Amino acid sequence: MVRTNKKGQLKLQQMIFMIVAVTLLFSIVGLFFVSLALSGIKEDAIMLEEKNAMLLVTKLANSPEFSCGDSFGGTRINCLDLDKAMALKENIAKYSNFWGVSTIEIRKIYPAERETICENSNYPDCNVLKLFSKEQNGFSISNFVALCRKESNNGQIYDKCELGKIIVSYEKKK
Amino acid sequence: MKKRNKLGQEELVGFGMIVILVSVILVVFLWLSINKPVKDSVESYEVESFIQAILQYNTDCIAENNQEYLSIQDMISICYNGERCSDDRDSCNVLNSTLKGIIKESWSVGEDTPAKGYNLDILSDIQEILVLNQGSRTNNYKAGTQIFDMSGREIKLSFKVYY
Numbered sequence: 001m002v003r004t005n006k007k008g009q010l011k012l013q014q015m016i017f018m019i020v021a022v023t024l025l026f027s028i029v030g031l032f033f034v035s036l037a038l039s040g041i042k043e044d045a046i047m048l049e050e051k052n053a054m055l056l057v058t059k060l061a062n063s064p065e066f067s068c069g070d071s072f073g074g075t076r077i078n079c080l081d082l083d084k085a086m087a088l089k090e091n092i093a094k095y096s097n098f099w100g101v102s103t104i105e106i107r108k109i110y111p112a113e114r115e116t117i118c119e120n121s122n123y124p125d126c127n128v129l130k131l132f133s134k135e136q137n138g139f140s141i142s143n144f145v146a147l148c149r150k151e152s153n154n155g156q157i158y159d160k161c162e163l164g165k166i167i168v169s170y171e172k173k174k
Numbered sequence: 175m176k177k178r179n180k181l182g183q184e185e186l187v188g189f190g191m192i193v194i195l196v197s198v199i200l201v202v203f204l205w206l207s208i209n210k211p212v213k214d215s216v217e218s219y220e221v222e223s224f225i226q227a228i229l230q231y232n233t234d235c236i237a238e239n240n241q242e243y244l245s246i247q248d249m250i251s252i253c254y255n256g257e258r259c260s261d262d263r264d265s266c267n268v269l270n271s272t273l274k275g276i277i278k279e280s281w282s283v284g285e286d287t288p289a290k291g292y293n294l295d296i297l298s299d300i301q302e303i304l305v306l307n308q309g310s311r312t313n314n315y316k317a318g319t320q321i322f323d324m325s326g327r328e329i330k331l332s333f334k335v336y337y
Contacts, residue, residue: 022192029196033203058219078226110231110279144223144280146230158242161230163276 049170053141056099057168061145065095066166072148072159080106080166082149085131086123092131102138103169104131108147110163124149138170221318225333228276229320235259235268246272250296250331251324254303266304273306281335283309291336299328312336 060066061080065088068079085106088095108127118126147164150157232243237252238260244252246269252258253266273294283289291309295302317334 018189018192022196025196029200029203054219058223061223076230078223079230110276112279143220144227146227148230156241159232160243161232161245163227163231163280 050139050141053101053139053168053170056101057141057143057166060099060104060168061143061166068146068148071150072161076146076148078143078145079161080145080147080164082106082124082129082147085129086118086120089118089129089131090120096132099168101168102132102134102171103140103167105129105167105169106131106145106147106164107167108162108164109144124151134171140167140169142167218316218318221316221333221335222320224280225318225320225331228273229322229331231272231276233268233272235263235265236261247322250303250329254298254324254327254329269304270306273304277306277308283335285309288337289335293332293334293336295330295332297330297332298324303329310336 061078066080066085068076068081071081072079106129113127115128116122116126118124118129142165145164145166146161148159148161151160152158229245229247231246233246233249235244235249235252236242236259237244237248238257244259249265249269249272253269257265259265259268277283277292277294281289281292283292289309290312292307293311294304294306296304314337315334316337317332319330319332321328321330323329
């Protein structure tokens with residue numbers, strides 16, 4: 001009877017050791033995958049933010065605030081009305097949180113010229129229009145656009161479209 | 175002795191089952207983590223927008239029959255028809271030099287830059303209007319195409335940037 005009890009105790013001990021070992025193993029494996037998944041979530045959040053920025057930059061030129069509309073003959077895609085953007089710069093405070101970005105910059109690419117920031121005093125003889133001047137500490141995404149404006153020559157008004165880029169910057173998420 | 179053996183076998187079977195269970199779980203987790211959707215690194219929105227934007231660019235060429243600066247899209251048309259600018263320059267030469275200048279400023283192509291080369295084709299349904307190439311061709315590229323109508327003919331503009 002005593003021997004049977006001893007054997008039973010040994011069996012019980014063996015089982016307890018096994019259960020503890022298996023539980024430990026599962027916990028370690030579980031922790032490993034949870035940490036992997038958590039690091040993936042952070043990556044996913046950054047990727048999603050970049051994707052959002054990309055989507056915003058592709059549709060921004062076609063938004064009513066920037067698009068050429070019918071001002072330059074017919075409906076144009078990826079056409080940014082520079083005169084409209086200059087007018088928007090004057091009232092940009094009203095749009096500070098509208099797009100949820102830290103900066104919007106419009107840069108003329110071709111014809112290439114020396115960098116000159118656009119102000120009312122030098123427009124249109126400039127090539128960089130900064131709409132927000134918040135601090136840039138995140139990432140930027142750009143897209144090509146046609147920069148169109150009305151130009152006059154000897155009293156005759158004509159359309160002038162050049163090549164530019166619209167650059168959107170986001171603040172880095174912590 | 176027989177009973178002891180049987181007990182030992184049962185324990186071994188139990189241990190084996192646990193090992194198999196853990197292995198299956200590990201394999202499933204590994205498979206799930208390996209088969210995560212891969213981020214598509216080749217985004218073509220930039221090239222598509224580039225084509226749409228350059229077609230609207232006004233060159234310094236004025237057509238003989240009107241007083242407006244012609245856009246790249248109009249230049250393709252007058253180059254195709256063999257017409258000249260009002261200052262007697264060849265429209266195809268103006269188109270060629272303007273597009274080269276635009277690409278040079280927009281995509282810095284070279285061995286030490288991300289963009290290794292480019293290829294621009296402007297084709298009608300019957301003939302080649304303009305072809306521009308620079309740098310090397312790789313298997314990794316961003317591409318875009320724009321098809322538009324020109325006096326009943328279909329014009330296709332394709333642009334590829336190689337990385």
